[in-house]
Amino acid sequence: MKSREPFALACPVPLSQYERVVLAHGGGGRLMHQLIEGMFRPAFATAEPALQHDGAILDPVGRRVAFTTDSYVVQPLFFPGGDIGRLAVLGTVNDLAMCGARPRWLSCSLILEEGFPMADLWTIVQSMAETVREVDVRLVTGDTKVVNRGKGDGVFINTAGVGILEHDLVIGPQSLRPGDACLLSGDLGRHGVAVLNAREDLGLQTDLQSDLASLVPPVLRLLEAGLEIHCLRDLTRGGLAAALVELASSSGLEISIQEAAVPVREEVRSACELLGLDPLLMANEGRFVAFLPPSQAARALEILRAEEVGRDAVLVGKVGAEKNGTVVVESPLGGRRIVDLPAGEQLPRIC
Numbered sequence: 001m002k003s004r005e006p007f008a009l010a011c012p013v014p015l016s017q018y019e020r021v022v023l024a025h026g027g028g029g030r031l032m033h034q035l036i037e038g039m040f041r042p043a044f045a046t047a048e049p050a051l052q053h054d055g056a057i058l059d060p061v062g063r064r065v066a067f068t069t070d071s072y073v074v075q076p077l078f079f080p081g082g083d084i085g086r087l088a089v090l091g092t093v094n095d096l097a098m099c100g101a102r103p104r105w106l107s108c109s110l111i112l113e114e115g116f117p118m119a120d121l122w123t124i125v126q127s128m129a130e131t132v133r134e135v136d137v138r139l140v141t142g143d144t145k146v147v148n149r150g151k152g153d154g155v156f157i158n159t160a161g162v163g164i165l166e167h168d169l170v171i172g173p174q175s176l177r178p179g180d181a182c183l184l185s186g187d188l189g190r191h192g193v194a195v196l197n198a199r200e201d202l203g204l205q206t207d208l209q210s211d212l213a214s215l216v217p218p219v220l221r222l223l224e225a226g227l228e229i230h231c232l233r234d235l236t237r238g239g240l241a242a243a244l245v246e247l248a249s250s251s252g253l254e255i256s257i258q259e260a261a262v263p264v265r266e267e268v269r270s271a272c273e274l275l276g277l278d279p280l281l282m283a284n285e286g287r288f289v290a291f292l293p294p295s296q297a298a299r300a301l302e303i304l305r306a307e308e309v310g311r312d313a314v315l316v317g318k319v320g321a322e323k324n325g326t327v328v329v330e331s332p333l334g335g336r337r338i339v340d341l342p343a344g345e346q347l348p349r350i351c
Helices: 030-043 084-098 118-135 190-200 216-224 239-251 266-275 294-305
Strands: 065-072 101-113 138-147 155-165 181-184 231-234 255-258 288-292 314-319 327-330 336-339
Touching: 030 118, 030 138, 065 084, 084 101, 084 118, 084 155, 084 216, 084 231, 084 288, 101 118, 101 216, 118 138, 181 294, 190 266, 216 294, 231 239, 239 255, 239 288, 239 327, 239 336, 288 294, 294 314
Parallel strands: 101 138, 255 327
Antiparallel strands: 065 155, 101 155, 181 288, 181 314, 231 288, 255 314, 327 336
C-alpha cells in the first residue's frame, strides 16, 4: 500500500488554508484555477504545454489508432498494492494493450467530493504522475468537478486513452480460430481478495497484494516477436470466467480450459473457499489471456515468462471447433461443466 504519510514532494496547494476540497474547487473560479495550476499541472508537467485548452491536438502520423475510456470507483481508494490513481492509469493503458496498441496519450477527469482531504488528493495525483512516467505515456488533457458532500464517495476518476497500432493484425474476438491456444499470464484473484480484505476488514492473515500492473511490456514483446496474436483480453471484473464467456459469445466458438492448469495462490484459494467465492470469477488488474496458433504457444510462453508480470504464464486451454459459444471447464477427473456469467457481482466497486 502506498504511504499516506509525508509526500515525496510538498503539495503545492496551501493545505493550511484548504485542508479539504470545497465546492469552489470545482466552480471555475480562483480556487479551481489554484488547484489546477498548483497541483495538477506541476504533477503532470511535460516538456510541452499541456492541459491548457479544451482538448489536445494529437498527431497519429497516419497510423491506425486505438481509443478507450473507463471510470474508476474502487473502495477503498488505497489498497494493498495500489490506489485509485495508479489503477486508473494502468487500467486504461492495459485496455489499449489488449487492442495490440502502444499507449501514447491519456485524459483524466476527477470528480471530487466536497470535504475530501486535500492531502489524500495529493497522494493520488502523485501516484498517477509516477505511473504515467513509468508506462511512458502523456496525460494531455483533463477536467475537474466537485460535488456536494455525501454525493461523491471521495473521488471518482474517468480516463480515456489513445494508442498507436504498429502492426497489421486484427486483434479481437472476430479473429479467434478453432484450435487456437489459450495462454494465461499468471495467477488469478489477488486483486479481488486484497481489495475485499482491505474494504471489509476481514482480518485475513495475509500480506497479499493486488496484482495491479502494466500489461503493455509483455504484449509489445509478443507483437515484436512477430507472433500471430488473434485475441487478447485482460481479466478485470468477473475474472477469467467472464472474459472467456464474453469471447465465446462474441465469436460463437467453444472455449475449453483445464481447471488444474489455472494457477491460484493458496491464500486466494483459501479466502474464496471461506467466503464461498469462485477464483475463476475474482477480479484481477494485471492478468490477461492471449489466443494464437498452437504452433506458436511455446514461443509465446517463453516471451511472457521473461517479463515479471508474466513469469507464471501457462497454457490453460484452447478454442474448439464447436460453434456453440460456450465456455467449458474440464476437471482433473474428466468432468466438464459449462461456465456462465453470475447474476450479480461477487464484489462491486472493485475498479
